[in-house]
Amino acid sequence: MAILKNNEPAIRRLCGVSKLTVDPELKRPDQSMTAVVTGAELFLPLAGLVDIEQTKARLKAELKKLDAEVERVEKKLSNPGFVAKAPAHVVEAERQKGEEYKEKREKVLARLREIEA
Incomplete structure (x- = not known):
């Protein structure tokens, strides 16, 4: 202190x-x-420094995009045909992308929760 x-x-x-x-x-x-x-x-x-409603809208739009990316990756990885036919490095790259999207989504959710609190 x-x-x-x-x-x-x-x-x-x-x-x-x-x-x-x-x-x-x-x-x-x-x-x-x-x-x-x-x-x-x-x-x-943040009051008076940033437009809270605009920030919420931006974060919600970002969250929607990240949700779509996570869903796309999970759908691809749950397809047995893709996993069986694609080279191992391609499958691993998709898994990595999925993890990155999930991490970003959690960070956006945390910021949104904090702003809404």
């Missing part, structure tokens, strides 16, 4: 913010993003 207070001017300059509040009793502001770091929880209020 002391390190944050002692370095407040530098932190504000680096973050490009006019105000930094260091308070162990601070409650999470509405419409804010959070990050947990060793010994602290950080809040970045």
Whole structure:
């Protein structure tokens, strides 16, 4: 806590913010993003900085695309003909793509949940 207070001017300059509040009793502001770091929880209020509804719409559109990609990959991998006929490296590449799409989808879902909270 002391390190944050002692370095407040530098932190504000680096973050490009006019105000930094260091308070162990601070409650999470509405419409804010959070990050947990060793010994602290950080809040970045978004109200007035970003259009929350536009951000939600963008994240929902991204989620829809990722859902379609995950479904496409799973359908391909569940096709015995594809798995049997395709070279092993192609099948593995599809599995890898599927995992990447799932990871991205989870990150988008987490951001969406956080914004909606």
